[in-house]
Amino acid sequence: MDALTDHARKNLEHWDRQSDDYEARHSEQLTQNPMAWGCWSVPESQLQVLGDVGGKDVLELGCGAARWAIALAKRGARVVGLDISARQLEHARRNMRDACVDFPLVHASAEAVPLADASFDIIFCDHGAMTYCDPYCTVPEAGRLLRRGGLLAFSAATPILNLCWNESEDHVDDHLHANYFDQRRSEDASSVNFSLPYGEWIALFRRNGFTIEDLIELRPPHDAQTSYTDYAPIAWARAWPAEQIWRVKKLRDS
Template identity: 40%
Template sequence: MPDDRTPDQVSDMPADRPAEIALNRALWAVVNERFTDAAAEDQWTRPEAVWGLFAVPERDLGVLGDVRGLDVVELACGTAYVSAWLTRAGARTVAVDLSGEQLATAARLQRRHGPAFPLVQGDAEHVPLASGCADLVVSEHGAAAWCDPAAWLPEAGRLLRPGGRLVFLTNSLLSALCVPADEGVAHERLLRGQREASKVRWPGGGVEFHPSHGDWVRLLRRSGFVVEALHELYAPADGHDHAFYEIVSADWATRWPAEELWVATRVTDDARHATRRPGG
């Protein structure tokens, strides 16, 4: 899947964005060392695909469908356990992530457990893969929170063939509104305005994006997508707090959605222009 973008397309980035990307890359090197490297093996060896902090089974949601024979790109894959699940299910998967440390963990787990699939170091805002290479683009707690949606959604649209699907998981907007300014676990009241949450730089490091639902729909439409579903994920009644990702407690997440799972379809160019409306 060679990269077919022009130099102008590759370099089109806000002036301050490279520094933010470097900050996030450094943060994920630390996260990989302290937490993810140890936890990734549990994910790689799961017998079935699940979603999010509280492991909601894919069989209960059915957002991926039958992936046998599909070309799949996972954006911001982390340790690439989702790609492992999809490859075992019969997909031809390429996993892309900015962090060399995370990809090194993925490579070790590939050798230990299989299956083998390409691991590509790259930014989801400027993916080094060819246009129209994928039937499915997926990202689980990766691109949606850590990448600028005005950049990575058009990239997902570029990668997909017409009729292809985008499935991505991110923190719920409500949880982002309830986390204190100095980080920590979500409270039971609003602590920031909705516009403030669209881009948050945490004091502990890292820049995240939490658009409103209206902004998600607008940006998806602008990137050539039609929204098919939005699943709000809760913790089960007997759920436990996540081992290290502590933005919400299990108790909080039994009352309010902790995460949002979006499903969208890439329309044809003709259909995209025919259905555009002012403000869409």
């Protein structure tokens, strides 16, 4: 891998370390509905974020164990899965073997993707690398890698969830705990996450040649179940958006 940023290296070590535990905790939910968004698995068939992927070149940034990528390959997409964690990619290879599906896996950071300009129609992730990378690196990278008219779509925690995160209690509540305008990078002992205020996301997309198609604020149904029990109580996520999906299209080269 090319030289990594400090936060990419920290996140790599975090994911290599916790990959097996993550699989043990979440594989049942992720396998049950591999094409679903967010912690409460809202189905792609309902949201239509990616649409018809048949015959399209698709890159998943932070593919993990590649369940999304395998499902898209089965629907006729030419998929590439990229992840920074070697251990996550081992889980991906096992799942690909089990599904009798084959496509390239790239061991790299989404901040510096070793692939050619204008080689994809869709770049996406579900709580993937867009959460762990500096958007000022990944949005230009996506702009470089996408063909004109191509789609960038990704889910992540909302700024509202981040503001309501009570660090001393380590859970979300209904008070504001942080400065909205200062949110960008948050770091704990194990990993580094990124999030931007809404206006800053929009300015960054526009500066890199993207137009905004949609911002989907996920609201799980009240009977939804999740293995991500430490994310947010369902009552919270039904009252305020805990997860969002940006859907932006590349109009022009920046």
